[in-house]
Amino acid sequence: MHDTIEKTKLINMKKYISIFSLALVLITGCSKTDDEFLDIPPTSVIPADVAFSDPALVLAVLGDLYNRQLDFSSLDGGWSTFADFSESFPSDAGSYNIVQRTGWSYSEWQVNWFDSYAYIKDLNLFLQRDSASTELSAGDKARFMAEGRFLRANFYFEMVKRMGGVPLVLQPLIYDISKGDVSDLQYPRAKESDIYDFVISEAEAIKNDLPADVNVKSRATKAAALAMEARAALYAGSIAKYGAKTPQVSLPGGEVGIEASKANGYYQIALKAAQEIIDGSAGSYKLYEVLPNLSDNFASIFLDKTSVNQEAIFIEDFKANGGKTHGFTTNDQPFSFSDEGDDAGRLNPSLNLVEAFEKLDNTYAPLPTTDASGNFIYYDNIQDIFAGRDARLAGTVLLPSAVFKTGVVDIWAGYIEPDGTITTSDNAVNQKPLPGTTTPVQVVGADGPVNGLALRSQTGFYIRKWLDPTVGSGRRGRGSDVAFIRYRYAEVLLNAAEAAFELGDNATAANYMNQVRKRAGLTIPLAAGDITFDRIVHERRVELAFEGHYFYDMKRWRLANVVWNGSPMSKSDLVSNIGSATKKNTQPWGLWPYKFYNPNSANNGKWVFKETLPSTVTGSNLFQLGNYYSRINDDVIAANPKIVRQPNQ
Amino acid sequence: MKTISYFSLILLMVAASACSKKDNYDPPKEQVNGAILYKGDSIYLEYNRVPYQFYQYGFGKVGPVEQTFTQSGVISSILFNGSYKFIVPNGQGPFLWPKTAGGAPDSLDVTVSGSQQLNIEVTPYYMVRNASISAGGGTVSGTCKIEKIVTDANAKDIESVTLYINKTQFVSGANNIASASVSGADITNPDNVSLSVSIPAITPAQNYVFARIGLKIAGVEDMIFSPLFKLNF
Numbered sequence: 001m002h003d004t005i006e007k008t009k010l011i012n013m014k015k016y017i018s019i020f021s022l023a024l025v026l027i028t029g030c031s032k033t034d035d036e037f038l039d040i041p042p043t044s045v046i047p048a049d050v051a052f053s054d055p056a057l058v059l060a061v062l063g064d065l066y067n068r069q070l071d072f073s074s075l076d077g078g079w080s081t082f083a084d085f086s087e088s089f090p091s092d093a094g095s096y097n098i099v100q101r102t103g104w105s106y107s108e109w110q111v112n113w114f115d116s117y118a119y120i121k122d123l124n125l126f127l128q129r130d131s132a133s134t135e136l137s138a139g140d141k142a143r144f145m146a147e148g149r150f151l152r153a154n155f156y157f158e159m160v161k162r163m164g165g166v167p168l169v170l171q172p173l174i175y176d177i178s179k180g181d182v183s184d185l186q187y188p189r190a191k192e193s194d195i196y197d198f199v200i201s202e203a204e205a206i207k208n209d210l211p212a213d214v215n216v217k218s219r220a221t222k223a224a225a226l227a228m229e230a231r232a233a234l235y236a237g238s239i240a241k242y243g244a245k246t247p248q249v250s251l252p253g254g255e256v257g258i259e260a261s262k263a264n265g266y267y268q269i270a271l272k273a274a275q276e277i278i279d280g281s282a283g284s285y286k287l288y289e290v291l292p293n294l295s296d297n298f299a300s301i302f303l304d305k306t307s308v309n310q311e312a313i314f315i316e317d318f319k320a321n322g323g324k325t326h327g328f329t330t331n332d333q334p335f336s337f338s339d340e341g342d343d344a345g346r347l348n349p350s351l352n353l354v355e356a357f358e359k360l361d362n363t364y365a366p367l368p369t370t371d372a373s374g375n376f377i378y379y380d381n382i383q384d385i386f387a388g389r390d391a392r393l394a395g396t397v398l399l400p401s402a403v404f405k406t407g408v409v410d411i412w413a414g415y416i417e418p419d420g421t422i423t424t425s426d427n428a429v430n431q432k433p434l435p436g437t438t439t440p441v442q443v444v445g446a447d448g449p450v451n452g453l454a455l456r457s458q459t460g461f462y463i464r465k466w467l468d469p470t471v472g473s474g475r476r477g478r479g480s481d482v483a484f485i486r487y488r489y490a491e492v493l494l495n496a497a498e499a500a501f502e503l504g505d506n507a508t509a510a511n512y513m514n515q516v517r518k519r520a521g522l523t524i525p526l527a528a529g530d531i532t533f534d535r536i537v538h539e540r541r542v543e544l545a546f547e548g549h550y551f552y553d554m555k556r557w558r559l560a561n562v563v564w565n566g567s568p569m570s571k572s573d574l575v576s577n578i579g580s581a582t583k584k585n586t587q588p589w590g591l592w593p594y595k596f597y598n599p600n601s602a603n604n605g606k607w608v609f610k611e612t613l614p615s616t617v618t619g620s621n622l623f624q625l626g627n628y629y630s631r632i633n634d635d636v637i638a639a640n641p642k643i644v645r646q647p648n649q
Numbered sequence: 650m651k652t653i654s655y656f657s658l659i660l661l662m663v664a665a666s667a668c669s670k671k672d673n674y675d676p677p678k679e680q681v682n683g684a685i686l687y688k689g690d691s692i693y694l695e696y697n698r699v700p701y702q703f704y705q706y707g708f709g710k711v712g713p714v715e716q717t718f719t720q721s722g723v724i725s726s727i728l729f730n731g732s733y734k735f736i737v738p739n740g741q742g743p744f745l746w747p748k749t750a751g752g753a754p755d756s757l758d759v760t761v762s763g764s765q766q767l768n769i770e771v772t773p774y775y776m777v778r779n780a781s782i783s784a785g786g787g788t789v790s791g792t793c794k795i796e797k798i799v800t801d802a803n804a805k806d807i808e809s810v811t812l813y814i815n816k817t818q819f820v821s822g823a824n825n826i827a828s829a830s831v832s833g834a835d836i837t838n839p840d841n842v843s844l845s846v847s848i849p850a851i852t853p854a855q856n857y858v859f860a861r862i863g864l865k866i867a868g869v870e871d872m873i874f875s876p877l878f879k880l881n882f
Binding site: 565620634638 | 711739740751
């Protein structure tokens with residue numbers, strides 16, 4: 001009985017299956033009208049010809065391309081992109097390797113080859129589609145075209161800085177499957193100079209299609225193109241000139257290294273492009289001189305996004321509550337008034353950088369901690385030791401007791417007695433009684449420094465540049481919308497100064513450099529005779545600290561293997577040769593303030609300072625010749641045998 | 650019922666994982682040992698600094714097996730049988746590596762069939778000879794003779810000679826607790842270079858140090874060293 005029912009079911013089922021298959025055959029075998037019926041344009045994808053018929057849609061495409069630009073240091077790339085090279089100490093338990101490694105791998109700083117060329121392909125497609133568009137107005141079309149070319153040139157510039165000459169691909173490469181051969185898609189590396197020449201010629205070609213408007217900052221402008229040109233030409237010029245110091249860093253095909261004879265030509269281009277911005281033909285750019293306090297004024301360059309800021313030329317903009325923010329302030333705000341209890345204080349500028357800020361009389365000196373006979377110097381106020389220095393110091397770095405938002409940064413390392421005994425604790429909340437007393441008191445600053453205590457300063461300094469004082473900017477949820485300035489007017493002036501100096505025109509160089517220095521409170525002008533290579537190196541280091549320049553500058557001057565020579569840095573290394581371009585910078589030191597404790601002394605409660613190497617620092621920076629140009633991975637070379645390897649790797 | 654189905658599922662997994670041998674290679678097992686030598690003498694190098702590469706062709710994409718020489722210039726690799734090309738990449742090592750006419754480093758053919766010895770002869774710019782290092786009175790002193798090997802157009806000057814000491818057997822410019830150096834221009838008699846350095850306080854305390862004399866050649870990144878000495882004091 002049971003079986004019969006099962007069988008009937010089975011027969012019924014077979015019947016259904018045959019009917020269903022017949023229906024299927026009928027549907028698939030059916031006429032053409034059904035074909036069209038099924039061919040529905042997808043609603044989530046806009047076809048190219050539609051996108052390139054409306055300027056608003058093109059702008060949306062372009063917005064994505066802007067977002068994919070690459071910066072060495074960037075606010076949305078994470079705080080650690082600012083952290084290396086002993087200019088700062090990383091107070092973050094997961095990042096101590098930055099100060100514990102003894103050198104960098106050859107693949108450090110390389111670009112992701114496949115992502116990079118995917119981006120270049122998208123840029124090339126954008127340019128192809130924009131030029132094919134028939135419905136855009138001529139003005140829009142030209143501007144979009146120029147913006148696309150600017151982004152492509154700027155990206156190649158970023159690639160050449162890291163990798164040297166790379167394949168220069170200027171149209172979308174399509175694989176023809178019928179040919180079954182990829183060899184015509186395999187581009188060899190261009191010469192390093194070819195990439196720089198490309199950047200320069202693109203900037204010249206597009207500059208007049210871009211607006212000469214100082215208020216356009218997050219899109220390409222004439223000034224942005226010229227600033228890119230000036231910087232690229234300057235880099236090329238210095239590689240040509242200073243490459244002679246490291247003849248091993250070159251390849252016979254010129255993929256790495258530029259002939260020394262080309263140096264002057266590049267410097268002339270750099271000077272000319274920079275002067276085109278300086279003379280106002282690209283818009284009314286000028287140094288930001290708004291606030292009476294020069295340090296606050298300097299910090300404001302990086303915070304002020306209004307039209308008052310005529311210094312910023314090209315920025316990566318952010319918008320709070322608008323979907324694009326970054327966590328720089330969250331990660332780096334002083335610990336004691338962090339908006340997030342366990343997120344703060346990661347980026348601590350080093351004493352190496354702090355002492356590089358010169359005195360107002362244009363001389364270099366270490367911060368005076370001891371007198372000639374080695375006794376402590378006593379200071380009434382904790383900030384007195386920094387008095388009479390370049391205003392950019394307090395504008396770049398939050399010094400002990402600096403004001404941020406509504407609080408005062410609480411940095412001090414403990415109490416010190418005349419015999420050198422130190423009373424401190426492993427955390428400000430763990431109080432201890434002072435010698436001869438029984439009541440526990442706070443014996444270390446809430447913001448550090450304590451060796452190994454992450455998220456508080458371990459050098460005695462916090463970063464101020466880019467740090468957002470807006471209420472709520474330190475919260476993870478809101479984030480900060482401080483913009484990252486990629487090109488700014490002060491750098492253009494310094495580029496012009498360096499190019500003029502290299503061309504032997506010290507008077508012009510002094511004129512440009514003094515403008516930047518005057519804004520920083522260094523009112524005694526440098527004479528033409530004062531301008532030296534060391535001065536140029538120093539000025540860029542302090543003006544452009546934490547803006548992603550230091551590393552590339554050291555590379556192009558071929559100083560990287562000199563300043564990061566791998567040997568540990570002693571205190572005497574630290575305090576000597578300040579202002580020298582070849583000064584070693586292998587380990588980040590700190591400056592720890594102590595309260596002097598001796599109730600019987602007139603100095604009781606005054607401040608003394610000790611140069612301190614944070615105990616976490618065990619490695620020292622070693623930059624090998626093979627680090628000058630980052631590795632091209634074996635899988636890239638295996639896929640394209642025309643690519644030659646980097647030198648010294 | 651449920652127990653059975655779980656059991657059969659587990660059985661299936663065990664079976665699946667047990668029979669996947671088909672698509673795997675055996676690991677390489679041929680030991681290639683050797684050293685980089687100059688006329689049979691060891692060339693001492695810095696730890697983890699001078700790389701060497703084995704290339705094997707015929708398997709599609711080409712990429713090297715890369716390792717570095719040990720401090721005493723030893724090569725030690727485990728490879729498959731087959732023919733390889735051995736190379737020291739361009740610009741590496743304190744020695745002259747044979748070059749092609751185009752200036753690129755030339756490769757050596759190495760055929761691996763079973764475990765074997767692989768000694769590579771190169772010409773260093775200099776050798777540190779007759780090194781003797783001793784400790785006493787809180788000081789480490791060392792003497793050596795510097796022999797200039799390359800004297801033709803490729804010859805290079807001495808940049809400096811340095812005595813390094815360290816707590817561990819890794820002794821170099823990057824790994825040391827103290828060093829003393831004399832620059833090439835100040836060396837009057839290369840047959841007898843002597844250096845001394847005082848031993849700093851070591852924490853935790855130990856009554857021995859390791860020492861080597863390193864020679865930096867002008868324009869060459871990698872240093873060449875004397876043998877390593879372990880000194881008790």
